[in-house]
Amino acid sequence: MYRLLPILVAAVLLSLAACGLAPGSGSVIPSDTSLLSSRTPNPRLIGAADAPVKIIEFSDYQ
Amino acid sequence: MPQLTKNYIDTGKVSFEVRDFPLTQIHSGALMAAQAADCSAEQGQFFLMRKTIFDGAANQEWRDGSLDDLTTFGNYASAVGIDRAQFESCVTTNRHLAQIKADMAMAQQLGINSTPAFIINGRLLMGAQPYAEFAKIIDTMISPP
Numbered sequence: 001m002y003r004l005l006p007i008l009v010a011a012v013l014l015s016l017a018a019c020g021l022a023p024g025s026g027s028v029i030p031s032d033t034s035l036l037s038s039r040t041p042n043p044r045l046i047g048a049a050d051a052p053v054k055i056i057e058f059s060d061y062q
Numbered sequence: 063m064p065q066l067t068k069n070y071i072d073t074g075k076v077s078f079e080v081r082d083f084p085l086t087q088i089h090s091g092a093l094m095a096a097q098a099a100d101c102s103a104e105q106g107q108f109f110l111m112r113k114t115i116f117d118g119a120a121n122q123e124w125r126d127g128s129l130d131d132l133t134t135f136g137n138y139a140s141a142v143g144i145d146r147a148q149f150e151s152c153v154t155t156n157r158h159l160a161q162i163k164a165d166m167a168m169a170q171q172l173g174i175n176s177t178p179a180f181i182i183n184g185r186l187l188m189g190a191q192p193y194a195e196f197a198k199i200i201d202t203m204i205s206p207p
Binding site (some may be wrong): 031036037042043044045046047048049050051052053054055056057058059060061062 | 069070071072074075076077078079080081084086089091096098104106109112115117158160161162169174177178179182183200203
């Protein structure tokens with residue numbers, strides 16, 4: 001029985017990894033690279049990204 | 063904006079980012095306009111397209127997000143030098159709708175209900191403001207009294 005334990009643990013970890021839940025898989029960190037604001041460089045930003053003052057304008061177009 | 067750019071952005075003191083907050087209840091074309099701007103961002107022409115869209119709105123070249131407006135925005139895309147087919151595909155497939163909704167949710171969390179609205183290092187400033195007001199706030203943040 002104990003000989004099968006490592007195989008069992010590996011199977012469980014592989015299953016968790018497939019679901020993105022394994023420790024260290026990084027899945028808990030939101031990372032939606034489809035969002036423009038998460039891109040580097042941000043195409044909707046002008047100026048130095050590390051500038052001491054950051055202005056964000058919320059804009060309508062009409 | 064030219065003075066702000068020259069005195070603060072070009073000198074590395076300020077970064078300026080635009081987020082979308084289309085007021086869809088009163089501006090039926092604003093959502094498509096936001097998508098047009100964001101789709102132009104993909105091709106590196108966000109700010110030029112943004113200005114073109116604003117100028118077009120002032121001249122009533124587009125109104126309600128209709129197919130005619132899509133054609134108008136496509137014409138803008140050609141005018142600002144981006145790939146029109148790629149641009150139109152981006153707009154019609156709502157590629158940046160999630161971004162726009164995320165921006166709108168952030169605005170609502172911040173208590174914003176009109177535009178333009180500005181967040182300056184976390185401080186909310188509502189409404190269009192003269193350059194002097196921006197300069198006063200920025201100078202205070204850079205060199206506190």
